Amino acid sequence: MDKTLLLRASVQGQNALLTLNGMVLGKLQNGRELVLPIHEYVQSGENRIQVILLPGASMQGTSSNSDHALLTQNCSTAVWVELQKDRGPDVLVQPRVLFELKTAFQRGQRLRKNRLLDSTVDLPVSFPRWRYLDVLPSTHGVNDSALIEDFLLNMFAQFKSGKASALLPFFTVRNRELAAAYGLDPQNVVSDFAVHLTHLCTQSELLESALDPQHWQFKCVRQSPVHALLDINHAPLLQWKCKLSGATLQLPMHVGVLGGEVFVLR
Numbered sequence: 001m002d003k004t005l006l007l008r009a010s011v012q013g014q015n016a017l018l019t020l021n022g023m024v025l026g027k028l029q030n031g032r033e034l035v036l037p038i039h040e041y042v043q044s045g046e047n048r049i050q051v052i053l054l055p056g057a058s059m060q061g062t063s064s065n066s067d068h069a070l071l072t073q074n075c076s077t078a079v080w081v082e083l084q085k086d087r088g089p090d091v092l093v094q095p096r097v098l099f100e101l102k103t104a105f106q107r108g109q110r111l112r113k114n115r116l117l118d119s120t121v122d123l124p125v126s127f128p129r130w131r132y133l134d135v136l137p138s139t140h141g142v143n144d145s146a147l148i149e150d151f152l153l154n155m156f157a158q159f160k161s162g163k164a165s166a167l168l169p170f171f172t173v174r175n176r177e178l179a180a181a182y183g184l185d186p187q188n189v190v191s192d193f194a195v196h197l198t199h200l201c202t203q204s205e206l207l208e209s210a211l212d213p214q215h216w217q218f219k220c221v222r223q224s225p226v227h228a229l230l231d232i233n234h235a236p237l238l239q240w241k242c243k244l245s246g247a248t249l250q251l252p253m254h255v256g257v258l259g260g261e262v263f264v265l266r
Helices: 131-135 144-161 164-182 186-203
Strands: 004-012 016-020 023-028 034-037 045-053 059-061 068-071 077-086 096-105 110-112 115-123 204-206 216-220 226-231 239-242 248-250 254-258 261-264
Touching: 004 016, 004 023, 004 045, 023 034, 023 226, 045 077, 077 115, 096 115, 110 115, 131 254, 144 164, 144 204, 144 216, 144 226, 144 254, 144 261, 164 186, 164 261, 186 204
Parallel strands: none
Antiparallel strands: 004 034, 004 077, 016 023, 016 045, 045 115, 059 068, 068 110, 077 096, 204 239, 216 226, 226 254, 239 248, 254 261
16 A cells, blocks of 8 residues: 555643544643554544543533533643655655644633544545444443453453464454555464564563553443553553563554454454
């Protein structure tokens, strides 16, 4: 694929969560730019981009209507989001900007549902219809959290035992759709991911925070059975420390719960 859709975003003055069509792309840390390829989250036609102020920021409710709050930090907050079509570093062609929005908020300005940005962009793309879009219309169940907890404990046991081959079936939907999203050979995607899992199992250690259910949070996407797996700091829940370099490795994950079964969507 000669073009890649990239989403670039940053916030100044606060931390926030960046979402696309309800799916959590990542945490925006104050002053740091986040750049991500987004093919596996995009749908044909309208796509909704949101930047949501995270709890812990200096917010104050203003009335009995909980949908609104005042931004009360001492400095103003700025948000910048850009969607671009990129041809990669080896091609001397400037990226084509498809969508760009810059906005700023002053102290005391009213926000709705903590949203610093809530905008839609129509994209003329022809990706397959992703599985997560079929799950979103369903309603999450009261037992979703318990099922996800059991799923994670099982997965962590497989990681600790070093059984990378036993982990691959968890990611069947994810790997198949990533291959379709970026025009890759499905077998190569599975093979490369198996190597990655083996590295995580043998050369890295799960962080203690990832193993502690008290540090888990499952962010429900649009009241559906789709959940982003995050830690209490809104970072990806699954994190490892490389034994050799000490670097932290992350595996962002969204899961779906249908018919009492949990499966990895992204």
